[in-house]
Amino acid sequence: MSIIVNLDVMMAKRKMSLNELSEKVDITLSNLSILKTGKAKAIRFSTLEALCKALDCQPGDLLEFRE
Amino acid sequence: MQLTSKQILGALQVLTWIAFIGLCIETGAILITTSISLFFHPEAAADLYLGLDLSALLHYSRWYYVQVTSLIIALYALKAYMVFHLIQILQQINLVHPFSQTIAHLISRLSRIAIGTAVLSFIANGTVDWLQKHVVELPNLNEHIGDGAAYLFFAGIVYILAQVFNRGMEIQSENELTV
Numbered sequence: 030m031s032i033i034v035n036l037d038v039m040m041a042k043r044k045m046s047l048n049e050l051s052e053k054v055d056i057t058l059s060n061l062s063i064l065k066t067g068k069a070k071a072i073r074f075s076t077l078e079a080l081c082k083a084l085d086c087q088p089g090d091l092l093e094f095r096e
Numbered sequence: 097m098q099l100t101s102k103q104i105l106g107a108l109q110v111l112t113w114i115a116f117i118g119l120c121i122e123t124g125a126i127l128i129t130t131s132i133s134l135f136f137h138p139e140a141a142a143d144l145y146l147g148l149d150l151s152a153l154l155h156y157s158r159w160y161y162v163q164v165t166s167l168i169i170a171l172y173a174l175k176a177y178m179v180f181h182l183i184q185i186l187q188q189i190n191l192v193h194p195f196s197q198t199i200a201h202l203i204s205r206l207s208r209i210a211i212g213t214a215v216l217s218f219i220a221n222g223t224v225d226w227l228q229k230h231v232v233e234l235p236n237l238n239e240h241i242g243d244g245a246a247y248l249f250f251a252g253i254v255y256i257l258a259q260v261f262n263r264g265m266e267i268q269s270e271n272e273l274t275v
Contacts, residue, residue, distance in 0.1 A: 060275045070273040 033093045034072075036065045039084045054079040101191060109186045112179055119176035123169060130165040134158070149235050156232045164227070167220040168240045174213040175242075181206045195264040203258040210251035217244035 040050060047065070051058050056076060063069045064076075077088050084091070126145045133140035133154060141151040141161070154161040185202045220241045228234050 056275065063273060064275045068273060069275050070270045072275050076275050 031095055033095055034064055034067055034069065035091055035093055036061070036080070039086055039090055043084050045084065050080075050083055053083040105186060105189065105191075109183065112183045112186060116176060116179040116183055119172060119179055123172040123176055126165065126172060127169050130169065134162070148237075148240065152232050153227070153234060160227060160231060163223065164220075164234075164237075167216065167223060168237070171213065171216055171220060171241060174209060174216065178206060178209050178213065181209065193268065195261060195268040197265065200258065200261045200265055203254060203261055207251050207254035207258055210247055210254055213242075214244045214247035214251055217242050217247055 040047070045053075047058060047061055050056075051061050054061075054076070056079070064072065072092075077091070080091060081088060122145060126148075129140050129144045133144070138154055139151070141154040142149050144150060144165070150161060150164060153164060181202055185199055185206070188196065188199050188202065190196070220237075221244060224234060224237050224241065
């Protein structure tokens with residue numbers, strides 16, 4: 030898919046582990062892993078909002094479009 | 097007390113098992129009596145299964161007799177095979193995640209078997225009609241041969257269901273991969 034999820038990059042920038050993020054945004058580890066590995070087919074606005082809040086970033090920092 | 101889907105599925109499973117065993121018995125019984133009438137006692141052709149009398153046909157021609165009984169046995173066997181698939185579908189179905197690859201394959205296969213049964217039923221009806229017109233008087237075989245059009249209709253419905261199931265599987269996987 031040409032939409033890349035840069036969750037791992039933002040997590041590294043904020044020095045946050047997957048477990049920590051999972052607790053903060055109340056999303057299971059398996060779902061975060063789906064998102065991180067790029068297997069996700071869709072993302073809810075509520076999830077995006079929670080991630081942006083927890084990582085103190087914009088949706089554009091998490092999602093990227095590449096041809 | 098209201099019946100839940102799980103209870104209905106359980107009852108359906110019991111009913112399909114009964115139908116499957118019944119059809120296996122019918123197939124086996126006709127197969128055995130046909131073999132007996134062909135190789136040991138030709139008089140067995142007078143009552144092949146529940147009064148099915150094909151003795152006149154056997155007296156006229158052994159080849160026509162083998163042809164008609166083979167068609168009847170094949171149709172019973174195909175019906176049993178269809179019900180066996182239905183049992184497998186009922187066993188595999190999971191109401192939490194109803195759309196699975198296994199069930200989609202089983203439903204597609206069921207529709208193909210139903211098409212085969214319909215074709216065979218048309219052939220059997222044609223053969224019996226031709227024999228009745230040109231060769232020898234036969235008893236009413238509708239009960240044993242069935243209606244080809246009904247099988248074809250069933251196959252069509254099951255085929256549509258298989259397509260809906262495939263689409264359902266895509267939607268389910270999309271839903272599971274939505275975070």
